[in-house]
Amino acid sequence: MAVKYAFLVDSSRCTGCRACEIACKNENKLPMGPRWRRLRSRETGKFPDLKVVNASISCNHCEDPACMRVCPAGAYTKRPDGLVIHDAEKCIGCRYCVMACPYGAPQFNEETGRVGKCRACLERLQQGLEPACVRICMYDALDFGDINDPNSNISQRIKKSGAMPVPGTSLFYIPPDGRAGELLPGEFQEPAAMHWWLNIIRPGGKIVFGAAAAAVAASLAMGAIKKEGGKDNEHR
């Protein structure tokens, strides 16, 4: 079967250390400002009854990428292996994609006047190496690989952990400990489960478009957020 790449984010293991952010910046020689991979951390409840969910989020390499749809310069490519690659050469710096992406993946680089985003370390992949963020993670909270290969590390891990696919994207997600039971196969049978990832990875206010299914999930998640309160925490 053809190669189909996906990322796996395991919030049960992530402690929010941000090494992935730094590895990504190193790898892509980014200046101050853009962070293609970011830790999103959400705290709910009040001291001492606090719940924290950490997730390291980058481009989710959507099935029907909003960034690609809105790009007037044709800078985006959806590859057969699932990766969404942005070509900085073609980019005109209009930033439509920055506005369109519900996950904050494309980011404007003041120095170059162009947008950039996660390329899953394509050059590393071509040399048989894993993306830099996956490599750096001390906690095995990130994984990447071919989900069409049942023997790949990521496939094995998805199978073992029951990681859920995030609809419309190439992302699999494992929620924090003690909530795995909420997760059953089937994308919309468990709205509570949906909210864990949307809650974390979707920066405030944006509605997913492009994938109708994900939009449903988003509205479910919005309800959950309102009910539960909580706060995105960048500092710690």
Added chain:
Amino acid sequence: KEQVATGTLPYGADRIVKCRCGCGDVCGVHHIADVYVKDQQIVWYGGAKEGWNKGGLCPRGASGLQIIYSPDRLKYPMKRVGERGSGKWERISWEEALDIISDKIVAAIKGPGPHTVAVCQGHNMTSTTGAVRARLAAIYGFDSFEGPHPCWNNLRFGAWATLGDYNHLKEEDFHYSKLIVIWGHNPAIAMPTEWRDGMYRAKQEFGAKIVVIDPRFTETAEKADMYIPIRPGTDAALALGLANVIINEGLYDREFVEKYTVGFEEYKELAQKYPPEEVEKITWAPADKIRELARMYATIKPAVLEVGRGVNYTADNSGWLGPRGITCLIGLTGQVGVRGAGYSVEASLTTPSNSGFIDFPFASLTKGAPTLVPRTKGVKYAAGSAARAIERLYYRKPYGYEVLLVFGTNILAKSPATNVLKEAMMQIPFIVVEDRFINTTGNIADILLPTSTWVEQAILYAEYSHLVCTPPAIKPMFESKPSFLIYAELSDKLCQKLRISQPPETYFPWRKDEDLINALLASKDLPMGGYPALNYQYVIKHPEGIRGARPYNQEGYVWFRQDGDPNKPLVFPTPSGKIELKAQQLEDKWGLPALPVHEEPFESPFSTPDVFKEYPLIGHSRVHRHWGFLQYNLISDGGYASPFIREAFPTAKEPTLELNPAKARELGLKEGDLAWVESRYGKIKARVIFSERIPPELVVTPYHWGNIQNVITPPRWSLFEGAGYNTVGPYGTPSRFIDVSGQSMYAGFLCKVYKA
């Protein structure tokens, strides 16, 4: 292993060198970096799969390249040309620098005496220099001290009083634990590999329960089964509350108590004063949780107490009484002597900076007043020496130093009472600072010496279960040198100027890092040494690490169990040979309480209610994640040298104070406001951050920031002016430094916060 099909290396590298990760001996774990080198240039830097890190790195490690290639690195020896602290320097040669330094030292030796020269070193940045520093001091009769503020002596002292020893569980030992009580420690962040392969694996794969006790809702608490908040400095009271429940509910191990403890009756009587409801009033830990934990700890076996520095930072006796009280619980329950049980102190006990020095068979070359006792073999806690150094350093009593050599420590940022220390240091006629950056201490130096990074020299690293040596990846950059070589060359100069007849190599035989490492490996005195069969060339071929030769390095070693034999009785190296619930020697030798009593921190809502009225918050410092640990790689503006770190963590960008949102609103503060933290001793300015992780009674103050003064490097970071955190701590008087453990305090003082 990273070679691709074509036979060429990624990133155009011509070789991959396995180097020890960046933190010298600081972080206490065997992390190896893959350094991809092309000619003399590093083209890629990341985690090596052979190391315990298994290819990963912490954020600080990940920013290693930014430290190595930082534009702010100290590149050449420098001489001060303006006023002290003016930031005016002139580049000089090594020859000139060593001449100036040795002249000053010789003048001091011939004048007031060699004891007025002091060598002060922190965690050695390069792993091999701790022992060398002590040797230099021994040869010439200098005062020699670490720090001068050891950060975990209370932790060791309290445990030593009860058990006669302390230990550290190896990662695989945790897999046997059914209950892991993490007390004042944040391993999920501070020790990622031990967390991943030890504690968290025990929970995820082997079904262990994790309980976290901490004033702040830590990253470890996120992953725990139970979290118990506590007021800083009241750990001893919580331990007594647990003892109360365990005794009164008949959950203690009668047979064990009978056979292996002394002082049970008196201890029992003491614990009666601490029913959970009373303890809740003292500690602010909920009574029902105290009961629950007591029952868990008494009945779930094996259980380990994993105790961190958090319990040992408060002022006066409360700092060491915490670990003292905690270890007594082992005596009650018999949770010791099998794998996965016992008391595990967070730090690895055999890092080189915690060690002695290489045998020095000669008498000192100089005659002076008796020097401070260097740490001697067999003494597992640094009795008093640091406290006495502080007397001389801070108060110039009974005499002041003429020359101070500061090697690899930013004492003006990390020491308590930095304002007092700065005043005292300004009176020292000659100060030399060796570092990679011009930090807060460097700002007031007379001579600056540039030191190399971990990839520019050979490194020896050893802790309780891993021994590694790594080769240099590139040559020392600019004119930097490894620390040990600076010591060696200084020693040569001194021999020459003191007209010593023997050749200088007699005293300081090592000119290559490799030779020094071999000497250290062979030394019987070093806890990490004693491996005469090993040598540098052999060990560098094993980046995966070698298990040490000491018994406690071995798989399956069980502390306090004779010869590791489960059929033999337990042996505790205390005066009684048992667990001392009552430790008479504390009273006899130092006039300290023999029973594990609770004493309030010297400043608290209960010990000083009047002060509390004016200063109604408890100041609590924390090390901000990986990058904030200690004083390394800080630049002259007081912050961390890596811009990526400063971007990733708002707490790294500038000094911040964290407040519970409800409390902050009550104080009229908004997130992002600048506010003052003021104690009876001083005040500092910091940016307000809201955090539900902090109880409303606490304020988490910045810990790692030195005096912020943009005097040397043109500031790339525009910071508001402010003083180092440690000026607000309660450290103004000598009595605050405990002579027994030599520990200084960083938490649990009273303060107020108001808008700036």
